[in-house]
Amino acid sequence: MKRMSLRKGLAVLAIAAACMSATTVSAAASIDYHIWSLQQPDGSTISSSSLVSGYTSNYFYAASDGGQAFMDPNTGSTTSGSSHPRSEMREQNSGGGNAAWSWSGTNTMTNQAAVTLQGGGSSGSTTIGQIFNSTDSIPLVELEYTATPNSQGGNFKILYEEAKGAGTYTELSTKAALGSKFTYQLALSGGTAAVSINGSQVFSKKPSFSGKSFYFKCGNYDQTATAGSVSTTPYTIVELYSVSVVHN
Template identity: 30%
Template sequence: MNVEQVIARVMPALAALTLVVVPVTVPTTGCAGPPALPPAGWFTNPTTTPPPAPVVVPPVVLPAIPLVVLPAVPLVVLPAPAPAPQAPAYPVRGRYPGEVLDLSNWYLTLPTGEERDPDDIYQPRLTTYLGSHFYPNSTGDGVVFRANAGGVTTSGSSYPRSELREMTGDRKAGWSNRSGTHTLCVRQAVTRLPQVRPHLVAAQIHDAHDDVMLVRLEGERLLVEYQDGDREVVIDPAYRLGTPYDLRIVAAGSRVQVYYNGRLRAEIPESGSGWYFKAGSYLQSNPDKGDDPDAVGEVVIYSLQVTHT
């Protein structure tokens, strides 16, 4: 077969084909991405097998889950906690007065007990004694001496007291200002007075029969009293309740000197023997003076020291 015969057979077959040419735009700027796919149907050929029909997946229906209802839980109401028991007013930080002051050479007389026979607290019991008339103050740096006007009194007085009496070991102290030097140093404050007769003794020198001298508060007048009340020296004319002060009583050379806040305020020309110091709250009032039996006199002692040389 010659060339003309071959062309004559091929041409009719080529004529049956339809060629579609799609123009492609080439970007002129930037970075060229992957060539775009030609649109669907760009090539048509009667002999091309059509695409398979899409597969339709039927929806999945999950079985119904029954609702589980939990049984009701009853509400349990817990009872309110019981309030903590109130501690007594007098103990502070678990301390005893004997941990605040050195009480080794003292005993305590209280406004309690039998008539004309008040309670006395001696060593060694006094070291750990605590009561409603003798207790640490709220800050734990002092001891409160508290006496009520209707309290029990000693046989030699008509006034109640919460007061320390000087000792020498297990013996009652007794000395003379005709020899040696005998000194009481006390820092204290009077914090309460009875209303009708606001008188109170906070410190004193006593002998076997009576007081030798007293440091006494009458309202606002803080004074030194001696010669059975016939003589007095005012050491603070406007004392305010609750104000701490430093008191130093020096008995020597047949006289007694009283220093108030470091200044010599009184000099008493008295001498004797069988003397001893006392300190605390010694009321000078009682119901016979018009005060209520529950009227109170209080003294706080912050430091207490006695020396004999």
């Protein structure tokens, strides 16, 4: 039997280790969980340190295609001021506390996502990303997805709200079939809020106020799920493959 040299044997072991590592990488390795906490439909909040350590649950797990899955059941626990349960991440600062940044400068969140299951039938809609007004505790911008095309023929709409209860919707013509990947960006830069999908800006608005604080949210905040007994039966599933937040 021909013996393998020590050098060649070490090289083979290194390649094998690399292949094993590549097949065991956790879901959505390009998400920096250090700057996120997780709100779940069972009423629990999961810290960034737990997410970094590999936390999983029925509502937050590695999908078969490598995405980070956020599952929302038809009914569940709700947060203060909301009538809908959620499986959604909330931005944290580097010290582990809740982020709250000024709208000056450049603030962007760019995510690759897919909605793989949509509850609610033709009226189903889920919020996949938010710029949240921390000062007034209301969303400034919500990007929502619906599997059923809207009146513009697209699968997205935007809620824009400068004052509580005074939000308006803008339906978009941008298409993304259920299960297909797309990239979206929410930005509040130079005092202007903007939304882009697949590299094209689809919405822009300059708020009339100033001096407020904000943070990003992303995941699955289902707009047709309701408060009630929590279950583990999937109703809507959103997957995130990458999340990138920039503040300058």
